[in-house]
Every structure is written in C-alpha cells, then in structure tokens.
Amino acid sequence: MNIKQLARKNIQALTPYQSARRIGGSGDIWLNANEFPHAPFYQLNTQTLNRYPQPQPHALLAAYARYAGVNEEQIIATRGADEAIELLIRTFCEPNEDAVLYCPPTYGMYGVSAETFGIERRIVPLKENWQLDIPAVKIALPEVKLVYVCSPNNPTGNLINPDDLRELLAMTEQRALVIVDEAYIEFCPEHTLTSWLNTYPNLVILRTLSKAFALAGLRCGFALAQSDIIQMLLKTIAPYPIPMPVADIAEQALSADNRAVLQKNITEIVENRQWFAHALPICECVDKVFDSNTNWLLVSFHNAENVFQKLSEAGIVVRNQSAQPGLDNCLRITIGTLEECQKTLAVLCAMNTMGTAI
Numbered sequence: 001m002n003i004k005q006l007a008r009k010n011i012q013a014l015t016p017y018q019s020a021r022r023i024g025g026s027g028d029i030w031l032n033a034n035e036f037p038h039a040p041f042y043q044l045n046t047q048t049l050n051r052y053p054q055p056q057p058h059a060l061l062a063a064y065a066r067y068a069g070v071n072e073e074q075i076i077a078t079r080g081a082d083e084a085i086e087l088l089i090r091t092f093c094e095p096n097e098d099a100v101l102y103c104p105p106t107y108g109m110y111g112v113s114a115e116t117f118g119i120e121r122r123i124v125p126l127k128e129n130w131q132l133d134i135p136a137v138k139i140a141l142p143e144v145k146l147v148y149v150c151s152p153n154n155p156t157g158n159l160i161n162p163d164d165l166r167e168l169l170a171m172t173e174q175r176a177l178v179i180v181d182e183a184y185i186e187f188c189p190e191h192t193l194t195s196w197l198n199t200y201p202n203l204v205i206l207r208t209l210s211k212a213f214a215l216a217g218l219r220c221g222f223a224l225a226q227s228d229i230i231q232m233l234l235k236t237i238a239p240y241p242i243p244m245p246v247a248d249i250a251e252q253a254l255s256a257d258n259r260a261v262l263q264k265n266i267t268e269i270v271e272n273r274q275w276f277a278h279a280l281p282i283c284e285c286v287d288k289v290f291d292s293n294t295n296w297l298l299v300s301f302h303n304a305e306n307v308f309q310k311l312s313e314a315g316i317v318v319r320n321q322s323a324q325p326g327l328d329n330c331l332r333i334t335i336g337t338l339e340e341c342q343k344t345l346a347v348l349c350a351m352n353t354m355g356t357a358i
C-alpha cells in the first residue's frame, strides 16, 4: 500500500514549514529562531493533572487582558500564535473557494497553513521599501477571506505603515479579516494596534509568549479581536487546547513581578542590538545592516553562503533568508547575550569581502 497516495493531494505536494528546529544545525550559539537567550525558571502551582483543564483558562485570559489592555471577551488562548494562524483559516476559509493573502518577504506559516487546508494563496510581494503594495492588494482581493500582515515584519524587522493598515482595514470591511501578527511587539510596544480593536470589526491581532517572554518551549499564544470573531474561533478550536501546566506558567509570567523582569530583558536585548548594529559595518564581509524594531538584525553580506558556512563552523547558528524574494545574500541574526553578539562579531570580522578567512 502506497501511503503517500492515500494522503490528500495537497499534502502530497506540500513542503512543510522549514522551522529553525527542523533545519537544525550544530554549535553552542543559537541565533536562528528569535528566542530569548536565557531560560526562565518556574515551578508549577497546580497539581491537579488528573483533571481536564478549563477550555480557556479564566485566570490566564484575565491576566493577558490586563497586560494587553483589552476585555477578556476579546481574547482566545492558543498553542502558540501558530495555532491561531491555522485556526483562522479553518474557521473562515472554504476549501477550493476562498483565498488568503500575504506579502513576502514575511513569516512562512501563513502560506503553509493555507496549503494544508487546500486554500488558495494570493501572494502580493511587499514594495522595495518593505511596505504594503496597497493598489496590488486591492486588485488581488476578490475571494480573499484573510489578509495576514506581520508588523514588525519577520524577517525584515520593519513596522508596517499604520496609514496603509487603515486603508487595508477599510477596503476589506464586510468581506475579509486583516490579521496583524504582533509576535515581536514587546520590542516596540508603542506601535501595538490593540487600541484599534474597538474601531475595526475585521481586525485580528496575534500575540505570543515565545519571543520577548522567553517561553518558546511553553507553546502559548493569543488572538485578540472583537468578541464575535473570538466566538467563531471558539467553535473550531480543540476542546482542551491549553494544558494545565501551560496556563499555570503563563499566568506566572504575566504577574507584576515577572513583567518587571520582562522589561529588564527587553532593555538588555535592545541595548545588545544597538551595540551589534553599530559594530557590524566595520566587518569587511558585511554589506548592509537593516534597521530593526525587534530582537534580531537582518544583515546583507557580499557572500552570505560563505558567511553562513563560516559561522556554522564556529558553532554559531543563524538563519539564511536568501531564498525569500528580495533578500539575496541576507542572514537573520537573533540578538542573544552581549557575549554571543561579541563572539559572532569576532568571527565575522575575521572574514574578507568574500566571506573567507583574512
């Protein structure tokens, strides 16, 4: 029996998401997945593992509502933001009829999730300045139910112009949802769109504890939207998506004490990023360091392939973005500890323009 032929045709054809963990690598400096460099320590407060958890743990929603400045009815907790990306497609898109739209270079899961459900992908590249091509989006809108926009955008690191987002929300009203992925918003909190939720009935905001909160291993994310959207998503989500230990630790992470730690962590990463961005242009192999509102730097090199290789030989794992449209010779380097930034800089500065040893 040929199991491959038994699978759905779109799954037979699917290239799965190339996550940092799936690609792997070897070394002791991991700067490829935008994780926080130190592990936080938590102990479980709840020990009732014989019982099913609450479908949407009330205390967790209350804590995140307080943190984000929204009402509890405007939140759904998910297994990472990745589950929310998929849940929206399963809830709003009719296979073989509807489409999702996104604008590369951007996060890869919007396309992969659409493919697994047989939903057409409308791809409208960002303009050269990495902003939305609003006229091109407008032309591509028929059949589109969901528009995914990442801001700050992974992997380019820039914010999407809020005036363009307003125009997008207006032109999609009554026909599509606009999903703004704020996975990195803690690094530029003044730019969150949460205050728009009461104005725009078709706005959804994605959040996660995986990046600034240093909890990628926990798998906890959120979607924020007006309550009628949240009610629809609650129909589709699995019965007990948030394990009790996850809710327990996530609640602790949102406590006042831990939010002070979060602030300190963000300051450390932003300072390291500024130091690193300032230092990188002295290395011969570096072509350009792009501005970043996040916990990584996108860097273009004269020969990214060789640089990637040399970093990996030195035990430093970064993410190659060269395959994304417009990102030839670009590597994305997560900001780690200051020591990790310094070690990376030393390896880079020991290369010539071609990315070989000086």
Ligand SMILES: *Cc1c(COP(=O)(O)O)cnc(C)c1O
Binding pocket: 034, 079, 080, 081, 082, 083, 107, 150, 154, 181, 183, 207, 208, 209, 210, 216, 219, 220, 221
């Ligand atoms: C990391 C990331 C996610 C996924 O976050 P999880 O909560 O870990 O699933 C979503 N969107 C973007 C842009 C990301 O970089």
